[in-house]
Amino acid sequence: MDLSVVIPLLNEEESLPELCAWIEQVVTANNFSYEILLIDDGSSDDSWQVIESLSSANANIKGIKFQRNYGKSAALNEGFKAAKGDVIITMDADMQDSPDEIPELRRMIVEEGYDLVSGWKKKRFDNKLTKNIPSKIFNAAARKTSGIYLHDFNCGLKSYKKKVVKCIEVYGEMHRYIPVIAKWAGFKKIGEKVVEHRARKYGTTKFGWERFINGFLDLATITFVGKFGKRPMHFFGLYGTLSFIAGACMFIYLVIAKLVSTEFALTNRPSFYIALTTMLIGMQLFLAGFVAELIARNSTERNSYLVEKKIGIV
Template sequence: MNLSIIIPLFNEEESLPELSEWITRVVEANNLTYEVIMVDDGSTDNSWQVVEHIAAKNQYFKGIRFQRNYGKSAALNEGFLAAQGDVVITMDADLQDSPDEIPALYNMIAEDGYDLVSGWKKKRYDNALTKNLPSKVYNGVSRKISGIPLHDFNCGLKSYRKKVVKSIEVYGEMHRYIPVIAKWAGFKKIGEKVVEHRPRKYGVTKFGWERFLNGFLDLTTITFVSRFSKRPMHFFGMYGTLFFFIGSVIFVYLIIAKIVDVDFALTNRPSFYIALVAMILGMQLFLTGFLAEMISRNSSERNNYLVEDKIGLR
């Protein structure tokens, strides 16, 4: 199978018939064998009934329905598990992502050899103050921390090589950082394509201001887990040693000053308490790293690695 298209949705009953017809026209015009997996994230309207109707008319459309709302990351993860296509494309269900972008995104994976291609909605129709400005700040910080030169990390329109989606796990609200997760899993060829952003035709947006705060917290989590999950002592031990060293140096200085000048009021100095706090914090960080290292060494996944290829071995 050439292509799997995964569409997470929540209360999008109005847009689904038009979206399904549009996708069908595009993929059939390009002679692609395909499947479309619609993941209903606990909709409270008639979205699932619409999905059932679409699947009854077209055998290439499939559906997954959550019992309750788990979030976009959970919907994408279930779609990734079910996908069978050599190339996997994700897109939103609200018609703001154009299915006309599918052939180009497919070719960038199948022919140009990219592992992952992220859409960039260069011209947007969202509110400039409540969405565009925070989005620019959010993407700028994400680029700086991750080192991935993408302009739009949160664009729902992305394409993947099959091995990418089968090698990563998306949970919580980590869908914003799939390129980061893929990079830390060892997939280095990450590209970007300018895509059309269409005005919302039906319904209302499902995202609020809290997604930006959650996004930065998620990026911190991904960066830490990706770099230090198998060696937590390298993080906690390094900073623990640094704080303890700083505290010790200050403390030694104060002791010497006390020896030189017996009238030197040791405990009346702010530096005394700074040294004390630094040493205690250093010991706590070091012990945290030691305990995390013990837990990591007993993890069932401590020696799980992604292998690209083998020669002469099964």
């Protein structure tokens, strides 16, 4: 199969028929064999009924319905597991991503050999104060931290080699950092394409200011997980050891000073308590490293989701 189009959605009943018809038109014109995977992230409207209707009319349209809302990362992860195409395209369901970008996004994967191509909505129709300016700050921080020089990490319109989506896990709210996750998984050829950003036609945005706070927290998490996820003791153990040694050296100095001068008041000095505190922090960090190692080596449930229904997926 040439193409899998993975579309996470939440309460998008109005846009789905038009979006799927547009995708069908594009892939048919380019003679692509395809599937459209619609991942219903616990919608409270009639989105699932619309998906069932679309699937009945076109067997290439398939659906997954979550029992409750898990978030975009969970929806993408399930879509990636189900996808069978050689190239996977992700896009949002709100009609702000143009299906006309699909052929070029696929070509960059197939002909230019990119592992991942991320869309860049250079000209945006979002509110500048609430979305554009925070997005620029967020992307600048992500570039600096990850070393991946993309303009728009959070663009939903991306294309992937099949191998990429089968080798990565997307959980929590890590969909913003799929390029970073792919890089840590060993996929180095990550490209970017300027794509059209369309004004929202149906419904309302599902994101608020909190997504930017969560975004920076997730950036710290993915940076830590990428570097130390398989070896957390290298982080906690290093800083725990340094903290303990610093406290121990200070404590030894104070004890020697007390032995040299009987007038030296050991417990009346702030440095005595600073030394004890530093040693305790060092021991706690070291123990945290051991606990993190146990968790990292034994966790098997972090990507388990309740899927209520599926259509056309074995």
